[in-house]
Amino acid sequence: MEHPRSEPLLPEPRGPLSLAVENHLRGDGPLPAARDVAAAPVYGDDLQLALYLCYELHYRGFAGVSPDLEWDPGLLGTRAALEGRFLTALRADARRHESVGDALAGILVEPVDGTGVSHFLRDKGELWQLREYAALRSLYHLKEADPHAWVLPRLRGRAKAAMAAVEFDEYGGGRADRVHAHLFAELMTDLGLDTTYGRYLDAARAEVLVTVNLMSLFGLHRSLRGALVGHFATVEITSSPGSRRLAEAMRRTGAGPAAEHFYDEHVEADAVHEQVVRHDVIGGLLEDEPHLEGDIAFGVDATVFTEDLLGDRLLADWRAGRSCLRAPLSQEFTHTS
Amino acid sequence: MPNSPSDAPRRVTVRRKGPLLLEGPVEVELEDGTVVSSDRFRVALCTCRRSRRYPWCDTSHRGRA
Numbered sequence: 001m002e003h004p005r006s007e008p009l010l011p012e013p014r015g016p017l018s019l020a021v022e023n024h025l026r027g028d029g030p031l032p033a034a035r036d037v038a039a040a041p042v043y044g045d046d047l048q049l050a051l052y053l054c055y056e057l058h059y060r061g062f063a064g065v066s067p068d069l070e071w072d073p074g075l076l077g078t079r080a081a082l083e084g085r086f087l088t089a090l091r092a093d094a095r096r097h098e099s100v101g102d103a104l105a106g107i108l109v110e111p112v113d114g115t116g117v118s119h120f121l122r123d124k125g126e127l128w129q130l131r132e133y134a135a136l137r138s139l140y141h142l143k144e145a146d147p148h149a150w151v152l153p154r155l156r157g158r159a160k161a162a163m164a165a166v167e168f169d170e171y172g173g174g175r176a177d178r179v180h181a182h183l184f185a186e187l188m189t190d191l192g193l194d195t196t197y198g199r200y201l202d203a204a205r206a207e208v209l210v211t212v213n214l215m216s217l218f219g220l221h222r223s224l225r226g227a228l229v230g231h232f233a234t235v236e237i238t239s240s241p242g243s244r245r246l247a248e249a250m251r252r253t254g255a256g257p258a259a260e261h262f263y264d265e266h267v268e269a270d271a272v273h274e275q276v277v278r279h280d281v282i283g284g285l286l287e288d289e290p291h292l293e294g295d296i297a298f299g300v301d302a303t304v305f306t307e308d309l310l311g312d313r314l315l316a317d318w319r320a321g322r323s324c325l326r327a328p329l330s331q332e333f334t335h336t337s
Numbered sequence: 338m339p340n341s342p343s344d345a346p347r348r349v350t351v352r353r354k355g356p357l358l359l360e361g362p363v364e365v366e367l368e369d370g371t372v373v374s375s376d377r378f379r380v381a382l383c384t385c386r387r388s389r390r391y392p393w394c395d396t397s398h399r400g401r402a
Binding site for chain 1: 389
């Protein structure tokens, strides 16, 4: 009996680093040279794709790539070198706060005249821009909550119980048709997008890869468990008001019921998650391991920084009337509702 | 999901600012007699009355700058 292929195809390489990693994944060719790792722009396409390829082996892998390469010592060495550059840059470039309270204060206030991506899409987003946004966000949303699940064995007591409860909600509370990644796939269908995992990796610019690599970096390292919790808190705190604006954008453009539902669900779910994550996950972790406060704050600050990087890029493209994708979406989609 | 015995008291968490947190599932009867329900493990009930998804919290209590 033949099983359908479930792994995504390898993407197009974007430079010497990602090319060398792909050759290695296909079974031949040396890993990237240290000088190439040192020379590549840290938030650029090549370095970020090379890192993304390394990380993806821990999620769904790639077609034609041995699953055993997940723990290939050479590849792990390359990953560590790429992560070293990424982490050093984040620590230097993110606007840093010393305490969790200070780091969270900025995102717990709603700007009266917000100028972010969700404000833009609510006020003047067109259907083609919503489609582009969904295609890009699918890199995360089709594995929504997965990078954060890695932190569970590294937490204890109150923090662990609360984190598991929120993740349970993200995974649909035991019901496959309510798994958030599944709800996102239904949104993509409303928008005429292909729901195949990894389908839009080639279309995603470096800034998108940066946001997803950040969660994988934090999720895969026990030493960064504080930062992972900070990341999760930032996502949950900013999601509720942002989702309301995106739900309005979907309604205004007539994107479809599943497209509206995905964001409506997040308005309500994440208003709860925010409370649980701030008080029980962060509160519990700080009680258990108070020395992690700086790491949690760093996780918040790095998330804000990388989301701003992406937001600036999307808005610059869209305000200029340009696509924000590397490869345009199929134009065949005609909206019928 | 909550596996606490059904005869255990339900916990309600009150905070100075923000929603009331209840252990779900819950039914809420509104002033006009309508009953709405939520089967989340935890439910955030709006107390500021600004929510556009009343009675559920939608973070509208947040300060604005």
